[in-house]
Every structure is written in C-alpha cells, then in structure tokens.
Amino acid sequence: MPSTLVSQRRGIYGLAWGRGAHTERAENECSKGSPESGIFRNISGHLAPAHRMESRQIGDGMSSNVIFSEEVWCDMETMGGGWMLVQKRHNGSVDFHRTWREYKQGFGGASGEHWLGNSALHRISTSRDYSLLVLLRDADGNEAHSLYAHFHISDEDKNYSLHARGFSGTAGKTSSLTRSGTMFSTKDRDNDFCSCKCAQMASGGWWFEACGPSNLNGVYYPGTGVSKVAYNSIKWYYWKGPSLRATMTAMMLRPADF
C-alpha cells in the first residue's frame, strides 16, 4: 500500500434524474481519467458549490431534470486511483452520532471528515457496478485495507441495506462488514437485529446486525498506547479487535471495471 490520502484532488459527482427512472444516471468524476490525463487539472472549472440544484430540459416532451452536484474528494493514488471518497475520519473534528436524516443527506465537508450521504451512496452505487475500498490507519501508523469487488446499497425503502461481495485485503482475513442485506441504523432509527439499539450503543450510524463486527462511524478516540476498550469506538473487528485507535479511516468507491 502506498502512503494514502495525501494527494487527493477535488472532483465532483453529479446526479441527474427525471420523472422516469430510465433517465436516471450518476456520474463520478474521480474515475473519468488518470492523473496523467490532465482532466483533474481542468476540473476546477466544473466545481460546483455543495447542494447546487438547477433545472434542465432533457428533450421533447420530457420533464425537466434536476442536476445535483456536490464536491467530492478523489483519491488518485491508492491502488491505481480513481476513487471517490464517501467517508473519511482523520482528526475527530466531526460528530458522527447523527440522525437518519443527516446520514441520508450527508454531513461534513469533502475536504475534511465527512459522510457523503446514504441517498447519494445509493444512487451512485446502483448506477453501475462499483467496488468499495476501506482504508484504515491505526495509532501506531499501521495501514491496512479491505476491498469489496462489488458493492451497493439499496434505497431508503429498504433502509439503505448493504450488499458487498468479492472480499479481499489486509485488514483481516474475514470481512468486518456485516452480511449482505443488513440495514442501516441511526440513533433515531433502529433497523438492527438486536433487542438493543446498536446505533445508540455504538454512537454512530452504520449497518448493524446484533451489533456486528464493524462501525467506522463510531467515536474517534485520539491517543496511542494501551487504552481500555470502548464499545463505541471506531471498529473493524477482524483487523484490530473490538476497539480501534484509528488515526484515519476512509471508504471510497470506484467503478468495478476501472
């Protein structure tokens, strides 16, 4: 693994949809060119303010489209680049114990800690076949990754349930993501398979089973050395056990055929 998250570039993703499902598409600018192609040097001209919306006619007799553009962060180095970040933790500056609505819409800024948003995650990951890369760095500087060759999440009606397969990587021999079909839960929406409320206990929104081996949206505990296990810390169980002193986490998407 190269040293990661130091040479990211700004990009955008755009989502366009009309009243007919057939018009829906999603674009991910991060995967549109290699760093050598120069596309990312020119992309600043296309940067859009977050949450910009505009109307556009898409043709005779068709309803107008809505374009939704938002800045995303692109990782153009790790494993060939082309990755669009959908989650990042690196300093604990952003509170991840948020509501269903906040996880749906996303929070934080693209250049800092953030969650892109479950609505965007769904639209992007179902627009074509996507891979998911999870990058982790612990407090001692060890880096590891988990790669899922195929990843998508369902729509809100299915509580943004998770679907991941084709697991590989160095962050544990067993996947720390819960099994496919697991629904997303937040502190105000309990969709887990526990009589408890995992999202409240684990202090973050995530795909909890009962409650499961991972939570990258848990509490960011700084510091090194031996610390007592905190149930609500960032967790990627099959790499570092129940409580990870992470200095960095990132989740990123790239078309599977990139």
Ligand SMILES: [Ca+2]
């Ligand atoms: Ca429950």
